[in-house]
Amino acid sequence: MKHFEVNFDGLVGPTHNYAGLSFGNVASLSNAQNASNPKEAAKQGLLKMKALHDLGLTQGVLAPQQRPDLNLLRRIGFTGNDSQVLQQSAKKAPDALLASYSASSMWTANAATVSPSADTENGKVHFTPANLTNKLHRSIEPQVTGNILKAVFADAKYFEHHQHLPENDYYGDEGAANHTRLCSNYGEAGLELFVYGRSAADSSVVAPTKFPARQTLEASQAVARLHGLDQDTAIFMQQNPGVIDQGVFHNDVIAVGNQNVLFYHQQAFLNTQQQLQHIQQRFGDNKLHFIEVSDKEVSVAEAVKTYLFNTQIVTTAPGEMAIIAPTNCQESAQVSAYLEDLVSRDTPIKQVHYFDVKQSMSNGGGPACLRLRVALNDMELAAVNQHTIMNEQLFATLNQWVDKHYRDSLAFDDLRDPQLITEVNTALDELTQILHLGSVYPFQQA
Template sequence: MSKTVEANFDGLVGPTHNYAGLSLGNIASTNNQSAPSNPRQAALQGLAKMKALHDMGLVQGVLAPQERPDVHTLRKLGFTGSDAQVLAEAAKKAPKILAACSSASSMWTANAATVSPSADTETGTVHFTPANLCSKFHRSIEHETTSNILRAVFPDEKHFTHHPALTSTSHFGDEGAANHTRFCQNYGDEGVEFFVFGQYSFDDTKVAPSRFPARQSLEASQAIARTHKLNEQRTIFAQQNPEVIDQGVFHNDVIAVGNRNVLFCHEKAFLDQAKVYNDLKTAYGHDDFYIIEVPESRIRVETAVKSYLFNSQLLSTSDNEMSIVVPSDCQSDRQVSAYLDDLVAADNPITDVKVFDLRQSMNNGGGPACLRLRVVLTQEELKAANPSCLMNDKLYSTLCQWVEKHYRDRLTEADLADPQLLIESRTALDELTRLLQLGSVYQFQRV
């Protein structure tokens, strides 16, 4: 039997990466509002992480950014004239809308979609559902282009099934793989798909957060499980603890991460945590399932949110060992750094810590796990994917040169109205679509 792998497809940071503070509930995003950003550095930091994982022998892919500023959406909102006039009018009359339509948030591809491997689905194909991201306007405008990009990267209908995003209403709010984890002994085995939600949309008697909104609904997670035709006996739904949502844990991947036979989480991650553990162990069905629970007495939720300890990547480096990929913020926090030392010394599969400088992304509230979409692929499915989007030494060098050529090293909110920025962004993306052989994924009219 050919080896099945888990590929990480990271989002390439877009040319309009900026700090507009658009995401209520994401503390880093709001705290850094209006600070100048460095799009060039942000993109190069992301590419360095991709290259490092490739050098580890892992399958690493890249997903293209979206066209921003999104003049198409601004036109739908009533701004008229040439593209330059649309930007100028929006900047004058609705600068916050312009900022939202200029966000480079598609870089966080953990929110791009939910992906179910062929081993888990009744159809025997890999299923993709782009997230509607309807809780935030600046993200709700992404899913159509996200779908186009995913179809360009995974085009073969024999192997890949693409679904439309769920209905864009809060009742079916879907934030993608940031609230979805898969457990298995080996990637090619039928796995346990673990969906974490923040609220019940059709039952007001259930507990919910009070300070910040819950972005993922149970009903959305259930709908995805149905459309992906998953085995009900191996599909688990768990409610995120409303208390931690109100402390800035806006997605499950800020408080928990899993890979194969390991769940690494905070003791306050879920409601009725003991039942969640039991349900997962029962569905997993083997005695080699590790639950690594971090107590509040060791790492407070506030510290976890600030350092993004759990917004990490767990990567299988052998059949029995894993590395944990963390942002440099974990290393600079003495308490978190000490915990990581103890973690790799303990009796569990995590044996190594890899640290990356992702400061530009972290300032906007996204760590290593936010930047990647996990896609489990058989060797045949991997061959059917777009090879131009798979990282190698040549592609890394080419993309770094592309970033150096097209990206600014400083950007503020005031720059978003500059028509030259739109020209620069479009020129860059036109070149990128040729490099990655993406076809017509950007279908907006240009005036």
């Protein structure tokens, strides 16, 4: 039996815009209110997907959410037809209007937590959509995220879907952005690292003071229970609250893992050495590579600016890996020098590939934010909706779809235009046919 790790990237939505909605995300805040280019953003994402496909990796695509979310605006008191709701909210609650238009579902690292069948009690691949309660614009995503995941991973023989956790800050869950998996091979039982920022129940757990810690220990423990992970599989680690206050809003901004490699910054975790010893003990006699980046090599500020750790580490051949990095890393003298040195060391990481994802980066998400990792065996992969797996034809079709439906520029005043609603719904209706998703969106079920 063969085993794969498939990256399912989020397709950037037609309403990709810079609204500065994410307090604690430095890039998001610094680019607030700039005009975005949805067409360019979507094409940058598609090029990255196609490049990974060309490297010989299996690459999937996940559809964006329906936007604007008019239900959100009506629930907070705006009435009338769609045009009237847009005009009223633009005048009286512009932040809510911006939230309703958010295209943040493009960052599918936050879509869900996934546990492969090798780790779970019942031998199925488990999915739990993240509730994303910490941010209004993201808290409106989980239901449709669940619909899309069920349309892609539909076969109940292989896949099990859970409802997102209770919509309460006590169970604040940010999905795979705070979760990584270490293993010898994708098909073997591994260790699932759940990284949390705070405890909702234990006030003695130190928390950040400037920016919010979005992931709770209680949420991580709940997901592990839902997925049937035993005590030897799930490891719970606390993120350093000091780096959260420096703009590290998710663990995947300061650490990333793949198979037997954990790549992390010196300041990433609390009680780092104790935690690493614990991981090594659980991992057994198999070789683990802990690659620590010191403050001297790359500062936290530079790591956040370039998203050095929001890179993807992918396996390109047995025992060999490559880093998929944004061009922001290449443009930084400090980070590019570090990566050039890294590939010469005695670790599995032998190559770095740079990609321009500046439209995503400007809104606070790098290459790793754009993908949800799903480890599958060959039978599970065959059971996936094959219309969502990247190939030459799908790449061409999706680029044509983007050219047909996306705008070149989107600013706040454009969000008042009811024509944009029609454009988006028309585009998404066509996309569900391309990807064979069925009726996953509210407007299709009305």
